[in-house]
């Protein structure tokens with residue numbers, strides 16, 4: 248294994264595949280070593296995610312219960328009032344979260360009163376001293392600048408899957424649209440949160456290709472969520488098999504090795520994992536989780552904050568304190 252804290256941006260598919268396919272314990276050992284070179288392995292960033300506008304989305308992401316075209320049990324909810332969102336943020340802070348993420352099921356941001364309200368929410372959460380993150384769909388450069396001026400710290404925009412497999416999962420936008428929004432976020436000086444989902448029916452080559460796109464970006468995303476498909480009844484992917492935990496561990500370990508300075512976030516799918524399985528993911532280099540009230544991760548089940556705090560304690564881990572400069576200074 249190469250030592251040194253140099254970031255690479257020139258990974259080949261062959262190199263990535265060789266890492267991903269290492270004997271599992273070797274892979275986890277290497278990832279755990281890289282993790283220790285770049286991060287405090289005792290710390291896990293706790294992020295809280297709140298859906299501020301739910302369902303009714305015009306996009307056709309085939310894994311998502313919020314797409315208006317699928318018949319799911321998800322209740323449509325208009326944009327929440329600012330005060331409600333700020334009350335949730337305060338509660339998240341009081342429970343130990345250092346990052347508060349607000350998600351709206353939109354195809355793209357429109358320059359209207361709803362966006363003005365999002366700006367107010369960003370300002371309010373930022374004033375509480377939390378890292379504030381949004382995921383609102385596609386963004387123009389001007390909109391990204393407005394969010395940055397309001398104090399937005401991070402913008403989530405997942406690649407979801409590989410460029411090659413993208414059209415199988417979503418037809419209402421292109422992979423390049425994702426890259427364009429990420430670019431607008433970067434230009435505005437907002438940190439990037441971007442990862443993907445496994446278990447969509449993709450091949451190992453697609454997982455590798457997605458990680459390669461992230462790892463070969465000029466600047467690595469500061470956060471990289473790795474999600475296991477949360478199978479939502481009524482969506483086209485509802486009947487796919489559950490993701491094998493070792494696939495999650497491999498994916499997280501590979502992400503940790505090729506994106507060493509990034510926070511690797513164990514995201515959707517945790518509800519289907521035991522504490523032991525999640526422990527493997529932390530050993531493989533995951534150092535961030537989403538937790539939340541109402542035990543939901545957007546619209547799919549997620550462990551609650553008390554359960555998560557107990558798990559961290561059992562594993563000898565602790566919530567990361569808020570250190571905004573840290574992510575900026577370690578990324579290259």
Ligand code: SF4
Nearest residue numbers: 304306308311314352
């Ligand atoms: S993933 Fe986002 S963009 Fe896609 S359907 Fe769901 S809410 Fe809409």
